[in-house]
Amino acid sequence: RKEVEQDPGPFNVPEGATVAFNCTYSNSASQSFFWYRQDCRKEPKLLMSVYSSGNEDGRFTAQLNRASQYISLLIRDSKLSDSATYLCVVPKENFNKFYFGSGTKLNVKP
Amino acid sequence: SAVISQKPSRDICQRGTSLTIQCQVDSQVTMMFWYRQQPGQSLTLIATANQGSEATYESGFVIDKFPISRPNLTFSTLTVSNMSPEDSSIYLCSVNDGLTEAFFGQGTRLTVV
Numbered sequence: 001r002k003e004v005e006q007d008p009g010p011f012n013v014p015e016g017a018t019v020a021f022n023c024t025y026s027n028s029a030s031q032s033f034f035w036y037r038q039d040c041r042k043e044p045k046l047l048m049s050v051y052s053s054g055n056e057d058g059r060f061t062a063q064l065n066r067a068s069q070y071i072s073l074l075i076r077d078s079k080l081s082d083s084a085t086y087l088c089v090v091p092k093e094n095f096n097k098f099y100f101g102s103g104t105k106l107n108v109k110p
Numbered sequence: 111s112a113v114i115s116q117k118p119s120r121d122i123c124q125r126g127t128s129l130t131i132q133c134q135v136d137s138q139v140t141m142m143f144w145y146r147q148q149p150g151q152s153l154t155l156i157a158t159a160n161q162g163s164e165a166t167y168e169s170g171f172v173i174d175k176f177p178i179s180r181p182n183l184t185f186s187t188l189t190v191s192n193m194s195p196e197d198s199s200i201y202l203c204s205v206n207d208g209l210t211e212a213f214f215g216q217g218t219r220l221t222v223v
Contacts, residue, residue, distance in 0.1 A: 034211050043202060043214035044153070087152065095208045096141060102152045 023088030116215030
């Protein structure tokens with residue numbers, strides 16, 4: 001079983017839509033979780049960190065379900081500029097290694 | 111946060127040659143990593159660059175093919191040796207302080223012809 005698994009998509013949604021991605025992780029001892037955004041031909045950049053039950057930043061909400069070992073990312077009122085690949089990342093407990101999901105591609109269309 | 115300068119940003123190389131990629135960080139960092147990202151794929155860890163000792167390689171990657179240096183806490187190099195077209199990929203340097211998220215360099219887009 002992979003350490004981190006994501007639905008690769010692509011998710012094709014119209015502007016203004018609400019879209020959610022899920023990510024499952026295998027290590028029940030994991031304490032920290034990250035969502036990164038990667039634009040085409042660019043490096044990944046941190047979007048949100050999740051250390052407890054969840055985190056919210058404007059249109060973006062990340063939720064953690066420890067019992068089921070998944071993290072979700074919810075994007076409300078999608079913008080064209082949200083089109084990117086979203087990577088779920090789970091570090092080892094001592095942060096000496098990071099496990100990456102395969103990424104979920106989002107296309108927001110006018 | 112950390113600011114990472116990675117170079118070259120891209121290169122086209124002949125098969126059989128070697129390319130060295132440099133990663134410079136604006137502050138001392140505990141952990142430095144090298145990743146490969148093939149087209150349409152996620153990131154695959156090549157190795158962890160250890161300051162003052164040999165790098166720790168992941169399964170499927172060996173020192174002879176990907177020698178790594180880390181002379182201090184702000185700098186590392188990755189060499190892709192004896193290149194073949196299968197090595198065409200994006201190579202990314204990443205750092206973290208052992209406590210929080212990872213930061214990435216801009217990446218090196220390598221094409222081997």
